Amino acid sequence: xxxxxxxxxxxxxxxxxxQSCSVVSQVVKELPEEQVSLVWxxxxxxxxxxxxxxRRRAMLLSWMWKPAVGMAVCTALVVAVFVRRDAASVGxxxxxxxxxGFERALVREHLASASSIDVAAExxxxxxxxxxxxxxxxxxxxxxxxxxxx
Amino acid sequence: MELCxxxxxxxxxxxxxxxxxAALLDRCRRQDVEAFGKFVDAYQNRVFGxxxxxxxxxxxxxxxxxEVFIRAYQNFARFDARSSVRTWLFRIAYNLCxxxxxxxxxxxxxxxxxxxxxxxQYEFPDNRWEPERLIxxxxxxxxxxxxxxxxxxxxxxxxxxxxxxxTPYEEIAKIVDVPVGTVKSRLFLARAHLQKALNEYLQPxxxx
Numbered sequence: 001x002x003x004x005x006x007x008x009x010x011x012x013x014x015x016x017x018x019q020s021c022s023v024v025s026q027v028v029k030e031l032p033e034e035q036v037s038l039v040w041x042x043x044x045x046x047x048x049x050x051x052x053x054x055r056r057r058a059m060l061l062s063w064m065w066k067p068a069v070g071m072a073v074c075t076a077l078v079v080a081v082f083v084r085r086d087a088a089s090v091g092x093x094x095x096x097x098x099x100x101g102f103e104r105a106l107v108r109e110h111l112a113s114a115s116s117i118d119v120a121a122e123x124x125x126x127x128x129x130x131x132x133x134x135x136x137x138x139x140x141x142x143x144x145x146x147x148x149x150x
Numbered sequence: 151m152e153l154c155x156x157x158x159x160x161x162x163x164x165x166x167x168x169x170x171x172a173a174l175l176d177r178c179r180r181q182d183v184e185a186f187g188k189f190v191d192a193y194q195n196r197v198f199g200x201x202x203x204x205x206x207x208x209x210x211x212x213x214x215x216x217e218v219f220i221r222a223y224q225n226f227a228r229f230d231a232r233s234s235v236r237t238w239l240f241r242i243a244y245n246l247c248x249x250x251x252x253x254x255x256x257x258x259x260x261x262x263x264x265x266x267x268x269x270x271q272y273e274f275p276d277n278r279w280e281p282e283r284l285i286x287x288x289x290x291x292x293x294x295x296x297x298x299x300x301x302x303x304x305x306x307x308x309x310x311x312x313x314x315x316x317t318p319y320e321e322i323a324k325i326v327d328v329p330v331g332t333v334k335s336r337l338f339l340a341r342a343h344l345q346k347a348l349n350e351y352l353q354p355x356x357x358x
Binding site for chain 2: 009012013015016019022023024025027028029031032033034035036037040041043044045047048049051052055
């Protein structure tokens with residue numbers, strides 16, 4: 001049976017239905033099934049297992065590293081906040097050292113301390129030593145004091 | 151409701167259910183190896199059969215089939231069930247065959263269906279043929295395989311997906327990314343091509 005094709009959708013459907021009942025369609029349907037080999041399946045199983053293992057390791061690493069990274073970030077933030085705060089507070093304190101003035105004060109203190117030791121031994125304060133040095137009044141020694149020193 | 155129309159059950163128990171299949175697919179989405187193994191069991195031979203008839207080299211077909219399931223495993227989380235899992239799987243297989251042909255610097259040939267003005271004529275199957283009387287001998291199988299090998303990949307794809315896998319036209323259209331009308335025309339041409347090639351085997355039945 002030969003005829004020209006009329007390619008409307010309805011006609012095409014009709015032709016396909018006729019073909020579906022034909023030997024051709026049945027033969028294709030009943031072709032023997034291809035079988036994969038055991039070696040093929042074994043190789044595929046190995047590849048899938050390898051991918052699964054890789055994924056598990058990646059997940060384990062992310063479980064370990066994510067908290068550590070999070071803590072590091074938090075710590076860095078905290079440090080940054082406190083450093084900024086300290087830097088702000090440092091700016092309001094009057095520095096003790098003003099160039100060489102601090103050094104001169106130290107030297108003066110040392111000399112005063114040394115002179116107080118020279119005058120009246122340990123324990124005598126620099127203020128008392130200065131008072132006694134600058135004073136024109138005679139020393140108020142008792143006789144007992146003189147005799148005990150000798 | 152079947153998740154995979156026309157596809158073998160993923161769970162072969164007597165008390166399988168759509169819910170059980172859905173649960174299995176969910177496990178596959180989570181890359182559960184055991185669940186994916188069952189999935190492979192259900193489709194390995196069918197996918198291999200399809201690719202084996204699309205790719206002439208047997209070893210290459212086996213490698214491509216493995217690649218199909220590897221990609222399926224890697225991308226199962228992206229399967230959103232808008233189409234059946236069979237459609238999704240065969241789409242992967244079809245795309246890999248296309249890529250392979252492209253690498254081999256061949257293109258899937260397009261064979262057009264001529265319009266009504268054409269002088270082309272096609273032989274239509276004789277309704278007197280009785281498929282039940284046909285014995286599918288090894289010789290006939292070999293002839294069919296050879297005939298399918300001579301048709302274009304685009305026609306062969308549709309023929310295999312429809313006549314062998316019982317895939318509906320709409321699903322085939324999604325797999326090969328063409329309109330349903332194109333699927334039907336390709337199917338018609340594929341069957342006509344096969345019939346023409348098998349005339350020497352079919353004509354004895356046709357003349358009875």
